[in-house]
Amino acid sequence: EAGVAQSPRYKIIEKRQSVAFWCNPISGHATLYWYQQILGQGPKLLIQFQNNGVVDDSQLPKDRFSAERLKGVDSTLKIQPAKLEDSAVYLCASSTQDTQYFGPGTRLTVL
Amino acid sequence: AQSVTQPDIHITVSEGASLELRCNYSYGATPYLFWYVQSPGQGLQLLLKYFSGDTLVQGIKGFEAEFKRSQSSFNLRKPSVHWSDAAEYFCAVGALSGANNLFFGTGTRLTVIP
Numbered sequence: 001e002a003g004v005a006q007s008p009r010y011k012i013i014e015k016r017q018s019v020a021f022w023c024n025p026i027s028g029h030a031t032l033y034w035y036q037q038i039l040g041q042g043p044k045l046l047i048q049f050q051n052n053g054v055v056d057d058s059q060l061p062k063d064r065f066s067a068e069r070l071k072g073v074d075s076t077l078k079i080q081p082a083k084l085e086d087s088a089v090y091l092c093a094s095s096t097q098d099t100q101y102f103g104p105g106t107r108l109t110v111l
Numbered sequence: 112a113q114s115v116t117q118p119d120i121h122i123t124v125s126e127g128a129s130l131e132l133r134c135n136y137s138y139g140a141t142p143y144l145f146w147y148v149q150s151p152g153q154g155l156q157l158l159l160k161y162f163s164g165d166t167l168v169q170g171i172k173g174f175e176a177e178f179k180r181s182q183s184s185f186n187l188r189k190p191s192v193h194w195s196d197a198a199e200y201f202c203a204v205g206a207l208s209g210a211n212n213l214f215f216g217t218g219t220r221l222t223v224i225p
Binding site for chain 2: 004006033040041042043044045048056091093098099100101102103104105107
């Protein structure tokens with residue numbers, strides 16, 4: 001069974017630029033999550049989707065971050081404009097009813 | 112509110128020695144508890160999970176964890192550490208229903224010396 005796929009794996013941008021990350025969950029997993037993992041910290045949930053609807057986006061900085069999952073499968077996370085403090089690894093996960101499976105992440109560096 | 116504390120930021124053990132990584136949680140109801148491992152440049156891999164039943168759970172790679180409700184702990188153990196176990200270990204607590212997002216601890220970095 002294929003795991004959660006993410007791209008790109010690495011991205012370097014300058015502050016105030018925009019960036020987008022893509023995630024393809026495990027086939028059949030209705031729930032998809034985006035986490036932000038800052039160096040030295042545990043992952044923090046940004047947004048959770050159930051199919052193509054948002055379940056929880058309370059921790060998403062909506063002035064600059066947006067995410068969508070239009071067809072209930074793939075998802076994109078966008079940052080516009082990026083700030084220095086957005087440098088982190090962005091992890092995508094998908095879940096069965098009770099267990100989350102994580103992708104390899106996208107490491108974002110904002111200069 | 113949920114929270115997870117991993118009191119040890121960094122642990123160093125010799126190869127072949129036993130290992131225990133500590134995890135304390137705060138949650139108002141019966142929690143889902145997880146241990147994940149993250150190797151450099153990789154995503155998180157599930158080691159084991161506890162939902163209910165037997166408080167000693169077995170996971171992959173020879174790891175086990177024991178749920179102790181009275182101590183609000185879910186410590187991870189391995190009787191004999193291998194050099195390939197060097198990684199970052201995260202404990203997480205999740206909700207039983209509704210938005211079942213996970214709350215992670217800050218992680219424990221394990222170094223294994225020959």
